[in-house]
Every structure is written in C-alpha cells, then in structure tokens.
Amino acid sequence: MADPSTYRPRPSEIPTSPGVYRFRDAHGRVIYVGKAKNLRSRLGSYFQDVANLHPRTRQMVTTAASVEWTVVETEVASLALEYSWIKEYDPRFNIKYRDDKSYPYLAVTMSEAVPRATVMRGARRKGNRYFGPYGHAWAIRETVDLMLRVFPVRTCSNGVYRRAERSGRPCLLGYIDKCAAPCVGRISVEDHRRLAEDFCAFMGGQTRPFVRRLESEMKAAAGELDFERAARLRDDLGALKRVVEKNEVVLPDGTDADVFAMASDELEASVQVFHVRDGRVRGQRGWVVEKVEEATDAELVERLLQQVYGDLGTDADDEAESARTSAVPREVLVPVLPADLPQVADWLSGLRGSAVSVRVPQRGDKRALAQTVQRNAEHALVLHKTRRAGDLTTRSQALADLAEALDLEEAPLRIECYDISHTQGTHQVGSMVVFEDGLPRKNAYRRFVVRGADGSGARDDTEAIAEVLTRRFRHYRSAREGAVDDDGKPITSGPVDPETGRPTRFAYPPNLVVVDGGQPQVAAAQRVFEELGVEDVALVGLAKRLEEVWLPGEDFPLVLPRTSPGLFLLQRLRDEAHRFAIAAHRGRRSKAMTRSVLDDVPGLGPTRAKALLAHFGSVAGLRRATAEEVAAVKGVGPRTAQAVVDALRTAPTAPTGASADDVTAPTGAPSDAAAEADASVAAGHGAATEDADGDGPGLAS
Structure with missing residues (x-):
C-alpha cells in the first residue's frame, strides 16, 4: 500500500x-x-x-x-x-456501465456491395445502418419477415449468396418472392442497393410515403380490374401497417427523445433507457454499474451519457453524420441533470449537428413515461441482485478468503489461470485466462501453441505448463527490465510503450497464478519461477477430483470448505481456462485437418489453395470438379490442376500439424454450453480424448 x-x-x-x-x-x-x-x-x-x-x-x-x-x-x-x-x-x-444483457439490433450492411438485413450484436461496424435495440432477436426476425413482402432485400449469409451465384439458382426466399435474388441477376446490384435504402428509410421512421404509394398503387390496380395485383398490394400494405403498429404510441406529438431512469443503493445502480422515435418506443436498454468511485447521481448520469453516445465518433462522411443524427435525439430526458450540464449539452449538440435539450421531465406524458422507465430500472436492480452471484460483496469475500487461506499479504486482485488441451499429444494448446477483481478480463486472455523442445510438442502436461509459463513470464521480465526477443529484436523497456502510451504485452504481473492440475504441475511451474527469478507472484494448483489446492513444496494439499467463496472463485477460473483451452485446441485441430488435404499437392501454394477453396466453396466441392474446371481458376495452370485432382482422388485425408502464431489474442470462442454439447456428442461416438489438465480423465471430443 x-x-x-x-x-x-x-x-x-x-x-x-x-x-x-x-x-x-x-x-x-x-x-x-x-x-x-x-x-x-x-x-x-x-x-x-x-x-x-x-x-x-x-x-x-x-x-x-x-x-x-x-x-x-x-x-x-x-x-x-x-x-x-x-x-x-x-x-x-x-465506473463502468455493463449491459445486463446483450441487445440485438436489426442491421443493414450498407458497407457491402450487396447489402443484407441481419441480426447483429456487439460493437457497431462502420458503414452499416442499425435499428433498435430490440428486446429479443425473434422480434427482429418477425419484423423483417413482414418487411420482406414490400422490401425483398437479401437476408442470406455471404456463403449462401456465393453458392447461389455459382449454381445459378436462388435460395428458398428467392423462389417465394421474399428476396429480389440479386445473386442470379433478377435485380441489378444498383437496384438492390436502392431497395435496401428504401428499407432503411422506412425503418428510420419515414413510413408515410411508402404507405401512401402502396395505397395509390392498390387503388390504381383495382381501377384497372387487376384484382390479383390489388390483393397482393393490399396484403403488402397490411404488413407495413402491422410493422408500424408494433411500436406502441406513447407520446402523441411525435417526440424524438431518449428517456433515462436510475435506481441505486450503496453499492450499485441500475439504469434503463427507452428510445422514443416519432412518438413510439423503438428500443429499450439497461445497464448495471458498481459504484467503484465516489460519485453523485448527477455524476453517474454524466458518465452514462458519455458511454451511450461516446461511441458515435466524429466521422465527417454523410452516412456517419446521418447515423449520429438518428442516434442522438432532439431531447434527452434524465432523472437528474448531469454535473456539467452546459458542457454535456454542447457535446451532444456537436454530435447531432443541431441543438439537443437535456432536461428532467416535470409533467404530462413525458413525466408519465419517465415514471414507467423508473419502475423498469427498479425492477432490473432487484432482478440483478437476486440473480447475480458475483456481486461486489461476494467477490470481495472470495478474494479475502483466498488471501487468508493462501497466507497472502493482500487480496489477489489479478489472478491468472493456465491450462493445457490436446488430443493424444497432438495440436497442444495452452490457455491463459485473467480475472481482475474477481471478474473475467477477456481482452487479456491469451493462447499459446505448445511446441516442445524439438518443435513437435511437449512430452507431457508438466512440460507443456513449464513452456507456457516460461514464455509468459519471460515476456514480463523483458518488458520490466528491457531485453531482446528470440530473434534478437529489442523489446520495449517498461510496462508502457513510450511511443504509443499503451501497455506492452504481458507487462503486468499477476498477484496469483493458478495452474490446472496437482502436485506435478505446481512443481513444474515453481521450477520456472525459480529459473526466471519470479518472487513476487503466488502460485497454487487446483486438482479436479477432490478440488484440492496444492501449494509449492507441500506434500499434502490444502482442502478448502466446499462452501468457501474462495474455492468457488478458483473453480470458476479453472473452468474458464479449461473452456478456453479446449476452444483454442479445437480451432487449431480443425484448421489443420481442413488445410492438410491440399498441403502435399506439388506446385500448389497457400495463395492458390485459398483461391480454389473460395471458388469451389469447400474441399468436397473441389473434389467433384474436373481438371478443366480447376484450371479455370485464376492462377492455376493445367499441370497444377491435374495434380490437385489426382491428389484429392488418391489421398483425400492426411491430417498434419498446422502452424500458428506463438501467442495469439482471443478472437471469440464458443459458449460453455456449446463446448459441453460438442463434448457430449463426440463422447457418444467414441472419439479421441482431449486431456486438458493431466490430473484426470480428459474431456471427450
């Protein structure tokens, strides 16, 4: 301290x-x-x-x-x-506002040559148009299904679109007239983009022009006695009206506003916002925040507005400006005025490009709506308290229990856990997961490809653990003291890069290292610490069978009570490291098996192999092709094409190890439920075993 x-x-x-x-x-x-x-x-x-x-x-x-x-x-x-x-x-x-759930948006990918309507979550991508958020993904799909009668824009994935282009046959939506089928030329790319722009205009609130157009076309068709077309237009008109009516009219004057409300206690605050556009509630979002700093309600509101509107950016192009104008409303209704009201109002006005009013509603319909949002915030806080086991009090107790049980001087605010996953010794991958203040910090997760002394992998899990920890703490020591890497290149000295001001890789040491395993894994990790001179990091191992905690140099394990919050935290760490290691291993194994079919073809490099797979869609599609069809791909000559055909027919599978980066940052992983389902299905078919810790039976895969 x-x-x-x-x-x-x-x-x-x-x-x-x-x-x-x-x-x-x-x-x-x-x-x-x-x-x-x-x-x-x-x-x-x-x-x-x-x-x-x-x-x-x-x-x-x-x-x-x-x-x-x-x-x-x-x-x-x-x-x-x-x-x-x-x-x-x-x-x-x-203070960090965290969504109490991940909200889906209806996105139109205007950044693509052939835009498509789809459900998206997470960070917004430049050039796309977003509508929402919606409470449920099914609500988006229901809305899009109605809209496709009038605006038949593409909704298929890029893979389906490319296959339709190659085959010359549209997908099912093209046959039932819910897609204009630009993939087969029924509509030009330019006309399809105009159709997507009309779709966005309608979803953006410009509903009256399209409704009036359909009404006039319906009356004209009826006047010409074309009753079949008039009936279709009548159904299309009904679909559009149902989309409009789905959003309840809450403010009769066509108000464009975001209505915020907040409920809090001594430790946390819950925030809800209703996005009202043209008098209708277009979306709802919620956050829960821990009061990790001393802040008044006015300061909490200011931080909230920063987070909600801060990601809109300052791009000068017309599309970005239009997105900002629709995202920042004319009115922002808050429960308490922010601490620096003039500065916040000026900042929001600069984002929108016109004046934005930030105020507290006092009477009338807007006050009634604010009370409704307030009730939602209070309910969300109660629900959060009852559902969330990892609240601030519980996490603090878990960290204090660990510090007391392991005889640490202070609570381990940063904990790293390591695990190894492989299939009978092949495609070995090590994982490093990081918890800070008892919560996962996923942007600090890392994967290690285990190479071993001869490059073919480690002999066992203890050697793999030793290699992973050596590489991790060698980076930390280098960043701290200044050194060169394996290729002789200088490593930036210090934990912060002086040029960018950002942390260097592995710059911060953990307070506690947890290895998934028992006494052998802990002993291997301790030898690494001694060799590298790491003295300020505590080390334990968690064995799976009896959930025993092993300390370095001890002949007997430490057994924590089954109800101990500290044990629960260690189990969460171990399970997360296990999941992350298996996900990384499966990705590496799948990549190796997919690419190995073309690896041994003479004269075929990775660039032309990638071109072949992109053209035919898959190895199975390439296997059905003739030598002439393969030679038609740009860059592939007749001799190479014949070699590809011969190789696929004589030796269709030959899995070999795949190269990978020394250390890679995570690019996403399946959920725990997905990993468990994958494992259970594979186990039922008697597949090989993935041993992710070495202290017990592996997870079947």
Whole structure:
C-alpha cells in the first residue's frame, strides 16, 4: 500500500486550467481517469488526510504510484478526452456501465456491395445502418419477415449468396418472392442497393410515403380490374401497417427523445433507457454499474451519457453524420441533470449537428413515461441482485478468503489461470485466462501453441505448463527490465510503450497464478519461477477430483470448505481456462485437418489453395470438379490442376500439424454450453480424448 505523499506533485506544478488526469499504479497501468475544470483544485482534493476520503477513493490513491495530467482548451474537450481514455485504458477504479444483457439490433450492411438485413450484436461496424435495440432477436426476425413482402432485400449469409451465384439458382426466399435474388441477376446490384435504402428509410421512421404509394398503387390496380395485383398490394400494405403498429404510441406529438431512469443503493445502480422515435418506443436498454468511485447521481448520469453516445465518433462522411443524427435525439430526458450540464449539452449538440435539450421531465406524458422507465430500472436492480452471484460483496469475500487461506499479504486482485488441451499429444494448446477483481478480463486472455523442445510438442502436461509459463513470464521480465526477443529484436523497456502510451504485452504481473492440475504441475511451474527469478507472484494448483489446492513444496494439499467463496472463485477460473483451452485446441485441430488435404499437392501454394477453396466453396466441392474446371481458376495452370485432382482422388485425408502464431489474442470462442454439447456428442461416438489438465480423465471430443 503506497503513501500518496510520496508521489504528490507540488501545487505550483499543477495548472489551474481544465484538463484530464490519470492515476497509474507501480507497474504503469492506468487505474483511474478523471476530468476537472480546475486541475489544481481537483487533484489537491485527493492528497488530503486519507482517513477523510471515501473508502474507494482511499483505496485508489493508496494503490496508485503516480499521477499525470493533460491540459485541454475547453471543458467540452475534457469530456470527450476523458471518455476516450476510459475506453482505451479500462481503469479498474472508474465506473463502468455493463449491459445486463446483450441487445440485438436489426442491421443493414450498407458497407457491402450487396447489402443484407441481419441480426447483429456487439460493437457497431462502420458503414452499416442499425435499428433498435430490440428486446429479443425473434422480434427482429418477425419484423423483417413482414418487411420482406414490400422490401425483398437479401437476408442470406455471404456463403449462401456465393453458392447461389455459382449454381445459378436462388435460395428458398428467392423462389417465394421474399428476396429480389440479386445473386442470379433478377435485380441489378444498383437496384438492390436502392431497395435496401428504401428499407432503411422506412425503418428510420419515414413510413408515410411508402404507405401512401402502396395505397395509390392498390387503388390504381383495382381501377384497372387487376384484382390479383390489388390483393397482393393490399396484403403488402397490411404488413407495413402491422410493422408500424408494433411500436406502441406513447407520446402523441411525435417526440424524438431518449428517456433515462436510475435506481441505486450503496453499492450499485441500475439504469434503463427507452428510445422514443416519432412518438413510439423503438428500443429499450439497461445497464448495471458498481459504484467503484465516489460519485453523485448527477455524476453517474454524466458518465452514462458519455458511454451511450461516446461511441458515435466524429466521422465527417454523410452516412456517419446521418447515423449520429438518428442516434442522438432532439431531447434527452434524465432523472437528474448531469454535473456539467452546459458542457454535456454542447457535446451532444456537436454530435447531432443541431441543438439537443437535456432536461428532467416535470409533467404530462413525458413525466408519465419517465415514471414507467423508473419502475423498469427498479425492477432490473432487484432482478440483478437476486440473480447475480458475483456481486461486489461476494467477490470481495472470495478474494479475502483466498488471501487468508493462501497466507497472502493482500487480496489477489489479478489472478491468472493456465491450462493445457490436446488430443493424444497432438495440436497442444495452452490457455491463459485473467480475472481482475474477481471478474473475467477477456481482452487479456491469451493462447499459446505448445511446441516442445524439438518443435513437435511437449512430452507431457508438466512440460507443456513449464513452456507456457516460461514464455509468459519471460515476456514480463523483458518488458520490466528491457531485453531482446528470440530473434534478437529489442523489446520495449517498461510496462508502457513510450511511443504509443499503451501497455506492452504481458507487462503486468499477476498477484496469483493458478495452474490446472496437482502436485506435478505446481512443481513444474515453481521450477520456472525459480529459473526466471519470479518472487513476487503466488502460485497454487487446483486438482479436479477432490478440488484440492496444492501449494509449492507441500506434500499434502490444502482442502478448502466446499462452501468457501474462495474455492468457488478458483473453480470458476479453472473452468474458464479449461473452456478456453479446449476452444483454442479445437480451432487449431480443425484448421489443420481442413488445410492438410491440399498441403502435399506439388506446385500448389497457400495463395492458390485459398483461391480454389473460395471458388469451389469447400474441399468436397473441389473434389467433384474436373481438371478443366480447376484450371479455370485464376492462377492455376493445367499441370497444377491435374495434380490437385489426382491428389484429392488418391489421398483425400492426411491430417498434419498446422502452424500458428506463438501467442495469439482471443478472437471469440464458443459458449460453455456449446463446448459441453460438442463434448457430449463426440463422447457418444467414441472419439479421441482431449486431456486438458493431466490430473484426470480428459474431456471427450
């Protein structure tokens, strides 16, 4: 625990201008970001008697080892810079709003040559149009199904679209007139894009022109006695009206607003927002936030508005400007005015491109709607408390239990867990998962391809664990002391890159390392620590059968009570490392088996192999092709084409190991339920065994 007086800057050194400040810990990691109208006054409040500080503020200033600041010209600029740094550094002492669930959006991929309508979650992609959020994915599919009668835009995946292009036959939606089928030329790419633009215009609220057009076309068809076409237009008109009526009219004056409400207690706050467009509720979202810093309701609202609208960016192109205008409404109705109301209003107005009003509704329909949103927030907080086992109190108790059981000086705020997965010694992969403050930090997860001394893999799991830990802590030691990598290239000295200001790879040590296994795995890990001189990191192993905790150099394990929160946390770590290792192993194994069919074809390199697979869709499609069809692919000559055909017919499968990066960051993994289902199906067919820990039976795959 650091003494704040050791790094307190002199008051004369701190400017009185507005700006943004960052507290860093002893490893250079940013742990808190804040803004101030007067930097000198604000920073001075942190360096008073620690006994007078809020408990979380006291913990922050005693964890920090330095403070730095950046002066900006205006308070609005400080608001934007503060959000940018919070997003970049993810400081552990800043308030972070987390969605209580992942909300789906209806997305139209206008960034593609042939746009398609689909359900999307997660981060927004540049160039796409988004509508929502919706409460359920089925609600989007129901809406799109009605819309396709009038706007038959593409909804198929890129793979289905390419197969239809090659075969010359549309998919089922093309046959039943719910897709204009640009894949087979029924409509040109330009006309299909205009159709997608009309789809977006209707979903964006411009409903009246399309309804009036269909009504006039229906009357014209009836006047010409073309009753079949008139009936179709009548059904199309009914479909559009049902889409419009699905959203309840809550404000009769066509209000364009976002209505926020908040319910909180001493530890957490729940926030709900209704997105009202043209007087109708177009979407609803919710967040739950831990009060990890001392903040009033006004400050919580300000941080909330930063997070909701901060990702809209400042791109100058017309499409981005249109997206910002639709995302930032004319009115933002909040339960409490933000702490810096003029700056927040100016910032939102700059994003929208026109004036934005931020106010508290006092009477009438908007006040009634705000009360409805408030009831939703209160219910969400109660539901969160009853469902969530990993709340702040439980996690703090788990960390305290671990510190007491393992005789640690302080609670292990950063824990890393390691596991190994393989199939009978092949395609060995090591996983590293990271928990901070008892919660997964998935952007810090890493995968290691285990190579072994001769490049063919480790002999057993203890050797694999030793290799993974050696590589991980060799990177940490290099980042800390300054060194060169295996190729002789210099590694940036220190935990923060001086050029970018971002953390270097593996720059921060954990407080505790957990290996999945028993005494042999712990002994192997301890030997690595001794060889590398790692002395400030605790080490344990968790054996699966009896959930025993093994400590280095001990002949007998530590048995924690079955109801111990610390044991639950270790089990969560072990299970997450196990899942992540198996997902990485299966991906590597599948990649090796897929690519090995073409690996031994003479004269066929990876570029032309990729071109062949892209042209024929799969190895099975390539196997059915003739030498002339293969030679028709750009870059493949007749001799190579004949070699490909001969190789596929004589030796269709020959799995070999696949190369992979030394260390790769995660690119997504299946859920636990999916992994378990995959395992159970494979087990029923008597497949090989994946041993992910070495201390018991492996998981069948």
